[in-house]
Amino acid sequence: MLKVDGQRLWASLMEMAQVGATARGGVRRLALTEEDRRGRARFAEWCEAAGMTMRSDAVGNLFARREGTDADAKPILIGSHLDTQPEGGRFDGVYGVLAGLEVVRSLNEQGIHTHHPIEVVSWTNEEGARFTPAMLGSAVFVGATPLVDALRTQDAQGVTLAEALEACGCTSDAKQLTTHDVEAYFEAHIEQGPILESHGHPIGVVTGGQSIRWLDIEVTGIAAHAGTTPMPYRKDAFFAASAMALELEALAGRYAPQGLVTIGQIDVPNSSRNTIAGKVAFTVDLRHPDDTKIDAMERDVRAAFERVAAQRGVQASISTYWTSPATPFDPACVALVEDATRQLGYTYERIVSGAGHDAIHLARHVPTAMVFIPCVDGLSHNEAEDALPADVTAGANVLLNAVLARAKVAAPVLA
Amino acid sequence: MLKVDGQRLWASLMEMAQVGATARGGVRRLALTEEDRRGRARFAEWCEAAGMTMRSDAVGNLFARREGTDADAKPILIGSHLDTQPEGGRFDGVYGVLAGLEVVRSLNEQGIHTHHPIEVVSWTNEEGARFTPAMLGSAVFVGATPLVDALRTQDAQGVTLAEALEACGCTSDAKQLTTHDVEAYFEAHIEQGPILESHGHPIGVVTGGQSIRWLDIEVTGIAAHAGTTPMPYRKDAFFAASAMALELEALAGRYAPQGLVTIGQIDVPNSSRNTIAGKVAFTVDLRHPDDTKIDAMERDVRAAFERVAAQRGVQASISTYWTSPATPFDPACVALVEDATRQLGYTYERIVSGAGHDAIHLARHVPTAMVFIPCVDGLSHNEAEDALPADVTAGANVLLNAVLARAKVAAPVLA
Numbered sequence: 001m002l003k004v005d006g007q008r009l010w011a012s013l014m015e016m017a018q019v020g021a022t023a024r025g026g027v028r029r030l031a032l033t034e035e036d037r038r039g040r041a042r043f044a045e046w047c048e049a050a051g052m053t054m055r056s057d058a059v060g061n062l063f064a065r066r067e068g069t070d071a072d073a074k075p076i077l078i079g080s081h082l083d084t085q086p087e088g089g090r091f092d093g094v095y096g097v098l099a100g101l102e103v104v105r106s107l108n109e110q111g112i113h114t115h116h117p118i119e120v121v122s123w124t125n126e127e128g129a130r131f132t133p134a135m136l137g138s139a140v141f142v143g144a145t146p147l148v149d150a151l152r153t154q155d156a157q158g159v160t161l162a163e164a165l166e167a168c169g170c171t172s173d174a175k176q177l178t179t180h181d182v183e184a185y186f187e188a189h190i191e192q193g194p195i196l197e198s199h200g201h202p203i204g205v206v207t208g209g210q211s212i213r214w215l216d217i218e219v220t221g222i223a224a225h226a227g228t229t230p231m232p233y234r235k236d237a238f239f240a241a242s243a244m245a246l247e248l249e250a251l252a253g254r255y256a257p258q259g260l261v262t263i264g265q266i267d268v269p270n271s272s273r274n275t276i277a278g279k280v281a282f283t284v285d286l287r288h289p290d291d292t293k294i295d296a297m298e299r300d301v302r303a304a305f306e307r308v309a310a311q312r313g314v315q316a317s318i319s320t321y322w323t324s325p326a327t328p329f330d331p332a333c334v335a336l337v338e339d340a341t342r343q344l345g346y347t348y349e350r351i352v353s354g355a356g357h358d359a360i361h362l363a364r365h366v367p368t369a370m371v372f373i374p375c376v377d378g379l380s381h382n383e384a385e386d387a388l389p390a391d392v393t394a395g396a397n398v399l400l401n402a403v404l405a406r407a408k409v410a411a412p413v414l415a
Numbered sequence: 416m417l418k419v420d421g422q423r424l425w426a427s428l429m430e431m432a433q434v435g436a437t438a439r440g441g442v443r444r445l446a447l448t449e450e451d452r453r454g455r456a457r458f459a460e461w462c463e464a465a466g467m468t469m470r471s472d473a474v475g476n477l478f479a480r481r482e483g484t485d486a487d488a489k490p491i492l493i494g495s496h497l498d499t500q501p502e503g504g505r506f507d508g509v510y511g512v513l514a515g516l517e518v519v520r521s522l523n524e525q526g527i528h529t530h531h532p533i534e535v536v537s538w539t540n541e542e543g544a545r546f547t548p549a550m551l552g553s554a555v556f557v558g559a560t561p562l563v564d565a566l567r568t569q570d571a572q573g574v575t576l577a578e579a580l581e582a583c584g585c586t587s588d589a590k591q592l593t594t595h596d597v598e599a600y601f602e603a604h605i606e607q608g609p610i611l612e613s614h615g616h617p618i619g620v621v622t623g624g625q626s627i628r629w630l631d632i633e634v635t636g637i638a639a640h641a642g643t644t645p646m647p648y649r650k651d652a653f654f655a656a657s658a659m660a661l662e663l664e665a666l667a668g669r670y671a672p673q674g675l676v677t678i679g680q681i682d683v684p685n686s687s688r689n690t691i692a693g694k695v696a697f698t699v700d701l702r703h704p705d706d707t708k709i710d711a712m713e714r715d716v717r718a719a720f721e722r723v724a725a726q727r728g729v730q731a732s733i734s735t736y737w738t739s740p741a742t743p744f745d746p747a748c749v750a751l752v753e754d755a756t757r758q759l760g761y762t763y764e765r766i767v768s769g770a771g772h773d774a775i776h777l778a779r780h781v782p783t784a785m786v787f788i789p790c791v792d793g794l795s796h797n798e799a800e801d802a803l804p805a806d807v808t809a810g811a812n813v814l815l816n817a818v819l820a821r822a823k824v825a826a827p828v829l830a
Binding site: 191192193194195198210212214224225226227228229230231232233236238239241242243245246249252253256257259260261262263264265266268271272273274275276277283285287353354355356378380381 | 606607608609610613625627629639640641642643644645646647648651653654656657658660661664667668671672674675676677678679680681683686687688689690691692698700702768769770771793795796
């Protein structure tokens, strides 16, 4: 099996981590800032040094093309994103971009030509930390967000994406890819969770993105004096919300191990220490790989919350705030990743992506697969985010061989 | 039994309710504002018309004296406060002051002289809505708050109490009462809770103020991604806090019916909809008439919360923020209130005061009792606060007869 140069990849990752490096070992390289401009420029230099041709689209997505032997064949995209969270780490996003570059460098070094062209891509504003929503560049690429809307989006200082692109020196090249022009998309990423590490697997073969359902709950009881209202007279919205929370937690057990439930935000308006809560608002985040299961989870949540409300004589208003269907990846592409992993001798497991990725947008239009590698303690979006060099290399080796299988070798491997 | 003139008392209450009247039928008469100045002036006019002598102390407490037949006998104080909440009602506080005035008017009308002098008092800034803390005037009177500290206290606009007193035209008269000079203190007040109304009693014989304990809780788990962290790996601080809340609620049952538990405030710092709560802070308010029981409640709360924390692998930090001991009222004064109630033929119950009152400060230094009357729907600190004329009269009748029993009739009743 072909292998990448793990040390070269690691060195590039560490060099890129200097662009926007923070005092505590993390990276702050917000989308289309001066740091991001420097990061993008460094990436372009490396790509050009590897013989690739750069172009950028109207939303700043950056494509580096290595030609195939068939000028009419559709390109294979490999990529992820170079932007980071405000207190981000050295691997989230950048790993997928530089692993793509390393695939091309390895092919060059080993004199391998492919039938299909390969384009390494960095998507703009994946983190959503500067511009909302997250995964904006890939959303525009696949048509999920209209370009005009994206360009009008403002950051917290009122700077539009269009202004930020100009300030960053991004120019839109005339000839652009569309989803119809793409043969397949591969993305390598750190897991951003603890599963692979705890199971001791260097590789996760990602089978798709899970279904997400966000609910808004408002519980209405009666605000009253904490000192003068006997317990039996109370309609305490907070105790009711607590009972709902534990029902929700118990419900997750019925959808184990894949069902996930989280209450991220809670608010008691006009709260005071000696006033019984009259109103409590909270959020619910439901996740499951299977859309029919997420529907069932939502039904169960509604029934449980309404039961608690009735028992306690409070009102519960439950609304669906946002829903994102499950996104299965392309079975053929997933099989290529799994085959490459097995042939390289790595232990692995099939895994569902819990977080959002550019690959989720791509997968709805283009045959797509992802490779996960473990991150230390499952930590991400954190300056302490870390990954082991051996795992970084393993993921890139899988990427290389999966891409090569799809891109088709056009000349004999010199080995 | 002697009776007050219920219609006269009601008319005075309604007239005073015009001073600071709000569009929605409530009253806004914050301490030492122009509205309060007008309310105090109206009260003083009425007292002088009833033959009483006015004086004010250094913190603006207003005393109206009706002489007794023994110039050396200590006065009986009757009173409450004229200030209101920003969106207050027509009865909280003012009822106790004008019921005191009505006691004197009734004695005058019926030609009754008492051995002890009677002083009707309005305490400054009971609500704590303009100056902190609440019950400031009575606190200074009993020495719980030093006068110099009280005078320095500022409102939200930076106006000191001393400046507000001057702006309000309050002058400190030379000869002032001390707690040693007071024979007893009686206060009538609306219940501010639902007990009397629900039991159908016009009178509550208040036996004292309850013990209060305020705790601050901080639960520390691990913040993590809602989409990538399997349920068994989570240390969810919010689910832990919810479990603690339900333990707290269950614990109240073991101290029923007198034990009260409330979580008034909760905060999840840096919360986001798709992040598992890493930290949750919340308050606990414990109340019980008995100090030894409140100690036991706090011990039980701590044990329960620590057990939940251990079970869930999170940390719980529990600190006692404030404690206020139980304040039993004087058994002899309480008996006078109870005897008067019984002799007047009113149904009643013995009740503990859940809220703070000036009487709580007085009771620690002077023989004290309170009379409660119901308020509609238990509502108070609300523009819709209401009381029935029959109950308003009943409470004043009880006050009249209890005060008279303590003040001792000096000349035969003309009836």
